[in-house]
Amino acid sequence: MYKRDFLVLFFTCIAAYFLGACQANGDFTGREYMPDMTHSKAYEPYVEGRTVMIDGDSVQLFPNNQAALKPVAGTVSRGYVPYYFEDTAEGYEEAGRALVNPLDAYDKTVLEQGKIAYEINCAICHGAKGAGDGPIVKSGAYPAPPPSYFREDILVLPEGKMFHSVHYGKNLMGSYASQLTKEERWKVIAYIKNMQAEKIAKDYKVSIEDAHQVALGKKPIPTEVTEETTDEAATEEAEVSTEDSTSATGEE
């Protein structure tokens, strides 16, 4: 009797040991017990659509059996603000004139979050310091390095043009509209402008406020070293233009 019990136990163990064969490996997903509790009735992201029986016919609910769909034509998501400028050379110029960063360019959190978004999305090509020497450029993997942010014409590139380029892409750079929300884009731009202003302040020995004005194209690049501080008229002008453009930029 004792011996038989022992044998039963032993063989159960051996059988259970072979549960190992039910485990995922390579292409095999492994076996599941109670699959009903594992697979959601509601559609999770990236799952296939299910077929349903309607009047005896099996019908696919989704085109190509793909549960992820594009928004219905003519609808927009909540909080969506359209972008008014077209993807043309004129649109680029117009955006450069009309768009102004709605965020506070001196705010610490804006700059910090801008830095995070910059390092994730931009630094790979443009470089951590913005010199156009990101890891894939340095390693030679990417054959078309972007210009440095400190090239003379880009140093004073209007923010609106930068926003336009991030939205539609420029030259070989692709559009980042799907990865960065409008607010995030402005944060990134604030961060880049801050880098440029720091460089201007250092190179031309002007105050950081002045350097910001120069980087935004509101003041010419200083020709010689001056010790002048912020010009009141320029700041006022800047404020007026911010108010003008809030309607166009909007917030997410």
Added chain:
Amino acid sequence: MKILCNTKSRIAGLLLILLTFLALQTNSFAQTPREDPVYLKGETIFKANCTSCHKVHDKLVGPALAGVYDKYDSEWLYSWIKNSQAMVEAGDPDAVKIFNEYNGSVMTAFNIPNEEIDAVLQYIKVETEVPVVADGGPIGENAPQEGSQMAIFLAIIALILLAIMFILNRVTGTLNELVREKMGMLVPEKWTFGDLMKSKKVITLASLALIIFVGYKTVDNAQRLGRQQNYQPAQPIKFSHELHAGINEIECQYCHAGAAKGKSAMIPSANVCMNCHKAIKEGPKYGTEEIAKIYNAIGWDVENQAYIEGYEQKPIEWIRIHNLPDHVYFSHAQHVTAGQLECQTCHGEVQEMEEVYQYSSLGMGWCVNCHRNTEVDFKGNDYYQIYEKFHEQMKSGEMKKVTVEDIGGVECQKCHY
């Protein structure tokens, strides 16, 4: 065999040295056009200003520049580079032709002196006409072969030494026995394999060990049932995380942009791939084959560097690796943004995986263990501001650390509802 191998590699080595010597000599005597200061100046300007749109031999955003110095006269090129848009507006036939051919993309106006443009043209001329000599080619090819030959050689030596050791051991053993027998000493009784198997002690020990081992494996296997640790499916594109995230240092969230914002980390759509693969048309391992699958999905015409109009785009059907059961709620944003966890904590060193597999079990014990042990970083994280009591206790030193458990991380309804 041994000697043959040796002489062969020696000859190869000698030849190699000779070849490199020759190569070095020819290099040092002839002044190459790539050492010309004008060329170097042109290279610097080209790399700073032109590379984002132009390549010498290939079409990018703008045309390939090889031979451009013969195609147009230099005056035309000067004015084109300085302000191409003015030429188009003035109705210059060549200018209008290029402008239309490239779908009206405007070339940035570069206000640089003529001699700098000449330097760039000189650079393009050299790049067009003088082929690049791949230096170090033969050395690079031979080196790994030499290494593997060496390894085989060492392995053979090790095997021979082992064999000699074994034989010598047997010889001394037998000699010892003979000597003992001759001197009339007691020869210890030999145990045969059969005797060993019948011994009660051995049987008990072996069955005990077997039961413990099998018992452990049983429980372990039963727990793993339904989880998919080590699942490593072949994906429709042989995408290497090692190459993208490891060697090329692309941030995880560049492609998985949802990780910081929502429940799903997101699989990048093909337009994200195209951010780099408009320019990178060939991979180091599979050449153009795998990258062509992206072009096929999104409808990109490699020849003309443009999207095919009216193309019916097909999604790339990636195979999902990580699946949590329906009865568990999980949000990436909570862990990545609020918790500030590294992706690798749960997904393993993905940047070293050629093919991704499920690193963690994703079982409940695994979740709870981490929630019990992980310390919440209160400093500078606004998300945790509401835990005022803990903040005070931390300040007064009453609490040394706050774990996820302390802020409710193992309560049932946090994940199951």
